[in-house]
Amino acid sequence: MRKGFASDNNSGVHPAIFKAMTNANQGHVRGYGDDQYTGKAIAVFRDTFGPDTEVFFVFNGTGANILGLSSVTHSFNSVICAETAHIEEDECGAPEKFTGCKLLPVKPVLGKLTPELVEHHLKGFDFEHHSQPKVISISQVTEMGTVYQPKEIRALADLAHSHNMYLHMDGARIANAAVSLNMGFKAITKDCGVDILSFGGTKNGMMMGEAVVFFNPELTNHTKYLRKQSMQLFSKMRFIGAQFQAYFEDDLWKESASHSNKMAQYLKEEVSKIPQIEITHPVEANGVFARIPKEIIEPLQEHFFFYVWNEKESEVRWMTTFDTTETEIREFVLLIKTLLKNN
Amino acid sequence: MRKGFASDNNSGVHPAIFKAMTNANQGHVRGYGDDQYTGKAIAVFRDTFGPDTEVFFVFNGTGANILGLSSVTHSFNSVICAETAHIEEDECGAPEKFTGCKLLPVKPVLGKLTPELVEHHLKGFDFEHHSQPKVISISQVTEMGTVYQPKEIRALADLAHSHNMYLHMDGARIANAAVSLNMGFKAITKDCGVDILSFGGTKNGMMMGEAVVFFNPELTNHTKYLRKQSMQLFSKMRFIGAQFQAYFEDDLWKESASHSNKMAQYLKEEVSKIPQIEITHPVEANGVFARIPKEIIEPLQEHFFFYVWNEKESEVRWMTTFDTTETEIREFVLLIKTLLKNN
Amino acid sequence: MRKGFASDNNSGVHPAIFKAMTNANQGHVRGYGDDQYTGKAIAVFRDTFGPDTEVFFVFNGTGANILGLSSVTHSFNSVICAETAHIEEDECGAPEKFTGCKLLPVKPVLGKLTPELVEHHLKGFDFEHHSQPKVISISQVTEMGTVYQPKEIRALADLAHSHNMYLHMDGARIANAAVSLNMGFKAITKDCGVDILSFGGTKNGMMMGEAVVFFNPELTNHTKYLRKQSMQLFSKMRFIGAQFQAYFEDDLWKESASHSNKMAQYLKEEVSKIPQIEITHPVEANGVFARIPKEIIEPLQEHFFFYVWNEKESEVRWMTTFDTTETEIREFVLLIKTLLKNN
Amino acid sequence: MRKGFASDNNSGVHPAIFKAMTNANQGHVRGYGDDQYTGKAIAVFRDTFGPDTEVFFVFNGTGANILGLSSVTHSFNSVICAETAHIEEDECGAPEKFTGCKLLPVKPVLGKLTPELVEHHLKGFDFEHHSQPKVISISQVTEMGTVYQPKEIRALADLAHSHNMYLHMDGARIANAAVSLNMGFKAITKDCGVDILSFGGTKNGMMMGEAVVFFNPELTNHTKYLRKQSMQLFSKMRFIGAQFQAYFEDDLWKESASHSNKMAQYLKEEVSKIPQIEITHPVEANGVFARIPKEIIEPLQEHFFFYVWNEKESEVRWMTTFDTTETEIREFVLLIKTLLKNN
Numbered sequence A, B, C, D: 001m002r003k004g005f006a007s008d009n010n011s012g013v014h015p016a017i018f019k020a021m022t023n024a025n026q027g028h029v030r031g032y033g034d035d036q037y038t039g040k041a042i043a044v045f046r047d048t049f050g051p052d053t054e055v056f057f058v059f060n061g062t063g064a065n066i067l068g069l070s071s072v073t074h075s076f077n078s079v080i081c082a083e084t085a086h087i088e089e090d091e092c093g094a095p096e097k098f099t100g101c102k103l104l105p106v107k108p109v110l111g112k113l114t115p116e117l118v119e120h121h122l123k124g125f126d127f128e129h130h131s132q133p134k135v136i137s138i139s140q141v142t143e144m145g146t147v148y149q150p151k152e153i154r155a156l157a158d159l160a161h162s163h164n165m166y167l168h169m170d171g172a173r174i175a176n177a178a179v180s181l182n183m184g185f186k187a188i189t190k191d192c193g194v195d196i197l198s199f200g201g202t203k204n205g206m207m208m209g210e211a212v213v214f215f216n217p218e219l220t221n222h223t224k225y226l227r228k229q230s231m232q233l234f235s236k237m238r239f240i241g242a243q244f245q246a247y248f249e250d251d252l253w254k255e256s257a258s259h260s261n262k263m264a265q266y267l268k269e270e271v272s273k274i275p276q277i278e279i280t281h282p283v284e285a286n287g288v289f290a291r292i293p294k295e296i297i298e299p300l301q302e303h304f305f306f307y308v309w310n311e312k313e314s315e316v317r318w319m320t321t322f323d324t325t326e327t328e329i330r331e332f333v334l335l336i337k338t339l340l341k342n343n
Helices: A015-024 A036-049 A061-072 A094-099 A115-119 A150-162 A174-181 A223-229 A238-272 A294-303 A326-342 B015-024 B036-049 B061-072 B094-099 B115-119 B150-162 B174-181 B223-229 B238-272 B294-303 B326-342 C015-024 C036-049 C061-072 C094-099 C115-119 C150-162 C174-181 C223-229 C238-272 C294-303 C326-342 D015-024 D036-049 D061-072 D094-099 D115-119 D150-162 D174-181 D223-229 D238-272 D294-303 D326-342
Strands: A054-058 A077-082 A102-106 A132-139 A166-171 A196-200 A210-214 A287-291 A307-310 A315-319 B054-058 B077-082 B102-106 B132-139 B166-171 B196-200 B210-214 B287-291 B307-310 B315-319 C054-058 C077-082 C102-106 C132-139 C166-171 C196-200 C210-214 C287-291 C307-310 C315-319 D054-058 D077-082 D102-106 D132-139 D166-171 D196-200 D210-214 D287-291 D307-310 D315-319
Touching: A015 A238, A015 B015, A036 A054, A036 A210, A036 A238, A054 A061, A054 A223, A054 A238, A061 A094, A061 A132, A061 A166, A061 A196, A061 A210, A061 A223, A077 A094, A094 A102, A094 B094, A094 B223, A102 C102, A115 A150, A132 A150, A150 A166, A166 A174, A174 A196, A174 A238, A223 B094, A238 A287, A238 A315, A238 A326, A294 A326, B015 B238, B036 B054, B036 B210, B036 B238, B054 B061, B054 B223, B054 B238, B061 B094, B061 B132, B061 B166, B061 B196, B061 B210, B061 B223, B077 B094, B094 B102, B102 D102, B115 B150, B132 B150, B150 B166, B166 B174, B174 B196, B174 B238, B238 B287, B238 B315, B238 B326, B294 B326, C015 C238, C015 D015, C036 C054, C036 C210, C036 C238, C054 C061, C054 C223, C054 C238, C061 C094, C061 C132, C061 C166, C061 C196, C061 C210, C061 C223, C077 C094, C094 C102, C094 D094, C094 D223, C115 C150, C132 C150, C150 C166, C166 C174, C174 C196, C174 C238, C223 D094, C238 C287, C238 C315, C238 C326, C294 C326, D015 D238, D036 D054, D036 D210, D036 D238, D054 D061, D054 D223, D054 D238, D061 D094, D061 D132, D061 D166, D061 D196, D061 D210, D061 D223, D077 D094, D094 D102, D115 D150, D132 D150, D150 D166, D166 D174, D174 D196, D174 D238, D238 D287, D238 D315, D238 D326, D294 D326
Parallel strands: A077 A102, A077 A132, A132 A166, A166 A196, B077 B102, B077 B132, B132 B166, B166 B196, C077 C102, C077 C132, C132 C166, C166 C196, D077 D102, D077 D132, D132 D166, D166 D196
Antiparallel strands: A054 A210, A196 A210, A287 A315, A307 A315, B054 B210, B196 B210, B287 B315, B307 B315, C054 C210, C196 C210, C287 C315, C307 C315, D054 D210, D196 D210, D287 D315, D307 D315
């Protein structure tokens, strides 16, 4: 299939990461994470985030979010999130099913929560009729392609902590955020008060595998059992371990995320020149949201697949990836122009 | 690490399967299974089991079992299984947590259930105080390395169906069973009345990926939602699809399973010659269970890792895999003899 | 304790209902509902709602809502409700915990949902990433003391049914609504397209006991098991049956609800005369919501207990009951006036 | 209905308890347990079990068991119990559904667990593949009508505690046990090492209402939320509070339980004289288990209802209650004799 702009998980695996998997395919190692590849990957995370970091590898992003949330909640808790959040919109109710918690969706501004938006839900503490708020969950990059500034994260963390709550970050695109902010992983997570991080790799060139990162080891007393019980324990774990090692080596993550972010900027610039197209959100990472004439959507999709984000508004989402090329973008923009002319 | 006899998932990935994954790593394809690799893999399953087969790929064996069971049960149902079953012993309560069902363990004979053993639990139907029996679940190969004969499966299926129940088969090692019985997959599952099959690949040379196979499409009305909600939907699904294609191509599964079964027979024969060692179960697939002198366990494990199955009985489990070699077995047996002599 | 205006369940049991319980306390009867008192109560419900009505008695309102919802949903479904709904605000997450479903709260207008407010959530059907909408749940009387008009209910029912969904009504105060609308129970539920009704008795003079009423018997295939599994099956069920018999006899429910509604009107009229007090919602049943000067709240509560509804807004909620007297209201209003003068 | 021997919850409410409920039906009190009746009932429990006892009232026995177990477990835990236990056999899977835990049934001896019987399951600690054992649950009186001796309880408690586990007692018939042992409640629970007690009242003359009693207050950090979320929080709680006050007053519980135990002894003695009848378990409380000729079961049930316990064995269960009379027993025995003669 021709590369499109549908999703960063429509891409394959970065060659360097694939090579690491190939190299790991030697002989026998113990299963379930008790192997040197997993061990080294955990060490890399501790180098990155500090020595008392606890890391648990899982299969996918939904698994990461659920493992993170279930480690710090009881069934009578609630989790506050944006109504656009992946945990609210795109996980088919996995959080409620597995944790038993109530999700409290908030209409975000530019995809982001703020203390003002969240505060409304910080009530009913100690009142047995009311689900007890325990987590604020944010996505970095947000589902609208915007990026939280460190001080915005800190403000939410402080609010959470002042209510004996935790701040969870769904970092499915954390690399794109780090590049966008030109900061390191630790600086935009732990240093801002994040307690639990779903650290994504799949959307930035890995095959599968996400890491649930806890900055306070006391939160992980039950995590290993919950990982198994949530069907997220990989027997041949070395193949996640090897990927993460390669992902961090020579800052491969940065190179890949920089590239996709740059491609998104390029795409944005090019389509901004077309008067019939309106960019609907700030382009801060690797997603471009645009309102485009309804009649060109289908013909365009035939050549470059992408998703309609909001049908009523004729709003589409274009994602760039580590392997998007300038040529593809030029061809894409050219096709848009041709289609518009024909209409 | 030197290859040992710990588990068939301590091995890596069969080279032919790895090659298929490499080949699938080209360009972009749609995510979540809407790609040609997954499509072809599903077609292969339909060729194997019949055109009205429904197949759902998941990450691992626990995920497969839970998806199969949750597709056909309500929370007030019960599932009858051997007390040695993986779902009872080795999934940290995932079945109860995700399905809400009660598991009714039965002491098996040689790892197997029989109608006589199960019948005790077929009661309380229509009685609201009692969990409603809905599934009999068996493992093929069993956790004791034994293999159900087709007529044994048929008897359990008939019993299940006569009570409006289903027969589920945990086929984590279904290939080893097929080879052992010298029959095809369909002949030992669908043709024997199995309703839902967890079809395993990981223990026979795949990286990850299992298939939940339903022989009655009406059972799958909710399965796609349950797969997502149980965190088992893989975004880059093509990498499971490609593996299964390779697994079936030129009967690779048969070659691999035949080899591991043969190695288990060889190992059994060799250790049977040692008077201090007693084989504790019939060796019908790729597992050898043996009672060995306690004092040689640790020194032996230092060179070839394996698990103690029953500490009190000094019983150990040795698993062979697609890449076990005769040389390794000879070295292993030699070491046993040496250790025994030294004692 | 002096009677206050805190809640309609701060009242005791209506004498006629208590008498029926006393009369039922004779000899032995079979447990769990297989007795003549329960049988007769079910018959009364069928007289009221039609012969193919299915009725399940439970202990309390939360139990009724959860049993109704769990009977018609799977864990991957969602339930749309007002953000003020009891199931969203006051059940400590019981719906999510027991059903696994996602609740989708909507900001209501005057406590009510409308098709326009709900429509936003009617999306993602057949899309496995998205919780599948299955129920619209409304409260009649609403938590804001307002009452849905029959055509408003019908519009929501039609919307639900056009999407293969159900309309659930939390009728904790259904008697007050019927009296307010001057209509019968059937006319404002089944005849408007309601599918599942939580029929409340406790807030209108019963001791405990609610009925889950299904207008389509096919929805109840699993309900008896779910009732037991949700810990809502009463062994000495006769004592709920006897209460409901008395509740319907000579339209006791109507007499009681009429009285509390009338008392609420009287209270509203009296406090409306006080310039410092503002009624914040239409008073359509037995609840009066008012904004009152902050400084009189506590001294007032010392004599007549009630709850602050919205602290920031200085809004309070006053509930009247079947045993509220005009004298009490006059004393209460007099005290308000006195307190205001003293300030 | 003529009184039979079906179940101790086929009886009604003891007059003294009913009177207390009537007396509590005065005026308004705060809901959900914040009232003087509940307060006094809690005080009585603290007088009985010690000042640091925590007590939570719930609707029924299943609710009590689930609230007790869920307060001290996580979803990945397991609960060891007799295969005849109410939580295993008669709660339609409520424990699994609500707690997520695995139940590990053990074939009991005379309805009782012993350390030897339990030990088999005390394994897999710290092993993430295995449900983590956390509770041993016993029933006192057992479901077979036998009574644990204090030292038997102590042995199980010691075993549990030595593995960092808890001992839960399902005391649905705790009063009958106390009378049988001629000891106080505390002496046969807390003093024997029980950690959590489901204290039943319904089967000994109450209308409804059980108490979950925790002897270590630290176990109850989440209990109030779990009670609400499990739908077990009674709005008009005073009517449970009043019952328990009356239940303890002048040792009413003892009088009632003594009577039913005595009646069971009388029944046992009388039927023991009939050669065709064989008593199958020691009669230690208020249940008599007997093997009787199959052909008299149905004609006997027509006059005195009771349940067949084991159809194959022609074993029946006869329960006596606080209001069983010697006359009834004589009539019953006479009828047996008549029926036997006619056959």
